[in-house]
Amino acid sequence: MARLAADQYVLGADDVLAIVNALGEVLDGPDAMDDPEFRLRIGVSRTAARQAVQGIRGARS
Incomplete structure (x- = not known):
């Protein structure tokens, strides 16, 4: 598995949901x-x- 840079973050399902809801x-x-x-x-x-x-919604389907 590739290592993430210090300024990178893997979004979990709850993170994605929060972002989509906030944008909405x-x-x-x-x-x-x-x-x-x-x-x-x-x-x-x-x-x-x-x-x-x-x-984001399309990628989650």
Whole structure:
């Protein structure tokens, strides 16, 4: 098995679930931010975040 660098971390199922849920809240939750604030605070576009969530969900299937 390959060794991880000091700045790498293997995500467990609970980690992935927490990340997907958190992104879901900031994307579509009741207090979702508008697009400019989303990009400023999250660091990526709303589209990129949606694609990341879709990719994670697809990889978990």
